Amino acid sequence: MEKKTPLVLKEKDPPSSNPLCNIQLAQKWPTLSPFELAYTELEQDEMFSYLAPQKIPECINGALSFGKLAATSYQYDGNLGYWMDRVIHTGVRVSFLRRQKDHDGWVRAQYRTKPAVIEIYRASLEQLETFFKQEGFTVKEEDLIALHLFHEWFHHLESTRLGRTDGRLPRVVKKKWGPIEIRERLTRLREIAAHAFTQEVMRLSWYPLWLDHLLLYTDKGWSKEQIRDHFQQVSRRCEEWQPSSTTQSDSTE
Numbered sequence: 001m002e003k004k005t006p007l008v009l010k011e012k013d014p015p016s017s018n019p020l021c022n023i024q025l026a027q028k029w030p031t032l033s034p035f036e037l038a039y040t041e042l043e044q045d046e047m048f049s050y051l052a053p054q055k056i057p058e059c060i061n062g063a064l065s066f067g068k069l070a071a072t073s074y075q076y077d078g079n080l081g082y083w084m085d086r087v088i089h090t091g092v093r094v095s096f097l098r099r100q101k102d103h104d105g106w107v108r109a110q111y112r113t114k115p116a117v118i119e120i121y122r123a124s125l126e127q128l129e130t131f132f133k134q135e136g137f138t139v140k141e142e143d144l145i146a147l148h149l150f151h152e153w154f155h156h157l158e159s160t161r162l163g164r165t166d167g168r169l170p171r172v173v174k175k176k177w178g179p180i181e182i183r184e185r186l187t188r189l190r191e192i193a194a195h196a197f198t199q200e201v202m203r204l205s206w207y208p209l210w211l212d213h214l215l216l217y218t219d220k221g222w223s224k225e226q227i228r229d230h231f232q233q234v235s236r237r238c239e240e241w242q243p244s245s246t247t248q249s250d251s252t253e
């Protein structure tokens with residue numbers, strides 16, 4: 001099924017390239033639900049140990065919904081130029097940087113304030129392109145840029161219009177002295193919402209954090225089986241927080 005591209009042409013965007021939303025990566029790799037992926041993100045939060053377990057679903061579902069809702073009036077249809085223009089008109093600069101891999105993994109892109117700037121790392125774009133190519137997919141470079149752009153733009157919208165995701169959801173009580181409580185935000189909720197926003201705007205069938213996981217583990221040299229085992233452990237860890245009872249139906253497939 002894999003198409004070979006002719007050697008003579010090295011077009012920037014070959015005609016055979018697929019929109020990212022059409023790429024059926026889930027047929028080739030083990031998956032996790034958005035909730036489960038979001039759980040792995042929340043677990044990394046510095047304040048996670050202070051979070052009452054029964055609040056986990058409220059936090060995760062709240063952040064996922066907030067990101068999705070923020071995407072309501074936006075739809076990316078492959079026209080990156082149009083979206084770049086729109087993003088820039090919201091008062092943020094976009095720049096592409098060349099930087100090598102960080103010691104603790106890949107920094108794909110980031111959003112900085114004062115002045116507002118979205119920085120996208122070329123190394124991340126190249127890594128994604130290589131990964132998809134290995135899987136037999138040629139993806140549009142524009143879509144890979146958009147994948148980074150929308151995530152970071154969500155953070156810009158949080159800072160300028162929407163308010164921070166972690167300010168709208170439960171905070172944790174870090175310390176308590178009598179009636180005095182020190183409360184802290186769960187900042188990772190912002191990431192959970194940003195991924196949901198990106199998925200929705202780009203109409204992706206998968207939650208973008210999934211791709212980060214696949215890249216991280218394949219980069220470490222893990223086999224598909226090891227990734228599957230790891231994902232099963234994640235599923236088990238958050239089993240009780242993602243009750244199938246919400247739908248009250250038998251599980252399908």
Ligand SMILES: [Zn+2]
Nearest residue numbers: 151155191194
């Ligand atoms: Zn982010």
